[in-house]
Amino acid sequence: MPVSTRRALGAVVAALGIVFVALGAWMVVILGPSGEAQFSATSKALGAVVIPPGVLNAVDVPVQITATRPDGGPVSIVTAPSNDARAILANSAVTTASAVHFPDGTLDLHASGAGALTDLSSSDIWRLAAKSPGSAHLMVDQSKAPETAVVTSGDATDLGDVTVTLTWANRGWFFEALAAATIGAVLAVFAVNDLWQGRALAVRSDVGETKTSEATV
């Protein structure tokens, strides 16, 4: 392999290694040993808060939903097949979590609709449910995806101020990030070392050629 090609390849590998180290270390710090990523937002709009499958089923690990209202009133979290949830909320005012931002830990919320909330408690579409005063927690597995989670007061009363937090926990992410950082470090060290040695060899080679040329003359 020509020296110039080898050096270019070494530079690319070194840069990649550094990227891996930076990304891996960054993820390790952000996720922590428990491998938790949290996303939170507060809805002030009246109505229900909806977490559609695009957010709820965006990962393959269980998602813990926590909903808290500061006035201590009842909070209900339910999940249903997305088709059913969409149908029962079709004419209701809802605030939808449309995206998560990592590592910012935020949720995008968009309010839509203006109709009164249907009393969701009588319907049989809900697979999982949790209700509690002040704050409710619900762990949603991914076995029945796509599903939609709905946060309400538990009846037809509108929620006006509720903070919703999604927690994704996967210890594997921590170890994957650690592995990426380690592999990146190894790559970077070997590539930089090769670059260093290669440059020295190239310089020595140049010097040798120059001396030979002078002797010929």
Add this chain to the structure above:
Amino acid sequence: MTPQDLISKAAAALRLSRQERQDLFTKAAEALRLTRQDRQDLTTKAAGVLRLRREDLIRIVHVLIVVVVGVCVFAVIASVPGWGATHALLGIHEAPNAGTTSAPLTVDQAKNILNRDFAASYLGQTTSGSASEAALRTAYTDQGLRGADGRVKLASVQPAASTSPLLVPHPQLLAVSRGFGYPRFIVAQTVTTDGSLPILHLLVSPDVATPYRINMSVEMVPPATVKPFDVLPSGSPLVTSGTGLAVAPDTLLNLYAAQMAFPAKAASKSPFVADSFSDQVRAGAAAASSAVASQATFTQSHTVAPNSVYAVRQADGDALVFGVLVRTDSFAVKSDQNVSTAANKAFVLLTGKKVITKSASITTLEFVIFAVPHSGGQSTLVAAREQVVAGSGS
């Protein structure tokens, strides 16, 4: 473009004379050479200041460039959401599409619904007043509610609640609907411990906001059996037309209703096997007609209750068809006759009349379930039950 070309173009733009342009070209070329020389000197001087060899300094600068490039790439990857690097690390992906061949209910959900409705049914039949009415409305729907109301009203003259087909533990879940359309259903079976006949239950949810409620609970007719349905996680399809069956469900029930009329009417070839239930109904009608022959004219009609027919496909392609017939017993009292109804306690309880002089009618619901083959052959009555629900007289 070479530096010389660039200088020539700049000179042209500035409208310089040929001599001026030549001078400028020469000076610029010298300046470029000086700059290159100066750069080499600067590198050598910097290396001297840092007490390094010139080649080592160049190596260090190259490594630093690689590091800076790596950090910049990392920053771009981490800060541009559209590139999805962080999403890929967490395994974030598009949500899967909804399947059309799965059940909208889990087994646990279906069992909870059964237990809830059966408990409400029990309360409805063992309490009284508004509590009973509320419980029955929680448990039943449509003709099932009408039948349960009639049963409660006539509890004093009909079998007690302890023999109700609903007072049985541990319902066995047989089938749930497939897909996300409506209406949705649950089919269950209960078997009492006292050796009574097994009971088939049909629960229906008509729309997304309405819970499942009991549409009918019907005792099986010996020696009938129910063929298996598809596995619960995939659900069983609702048959919405007669396609793929020996006879369409609506047609079957209309023919069955017609052949039980009294006086009997000429009927075409039956798509169903003769059964003990219709035999008993016809025999009862004949007996009632004979008993009142001197005082009244008796007729009996059967019609299929609107929106009461449900057909559920079974694993082998056959279907279980549920339906409700409304039977009307009519008495036209002959002139100058007074008919005592005291012997018919249900009629007295429903109408408050012990004597009729003009006419009377009794409405009875007939809950029937048929096994319908997917190809040729006759349908078989699997379960049947009747419940008096209303009466009138004058």
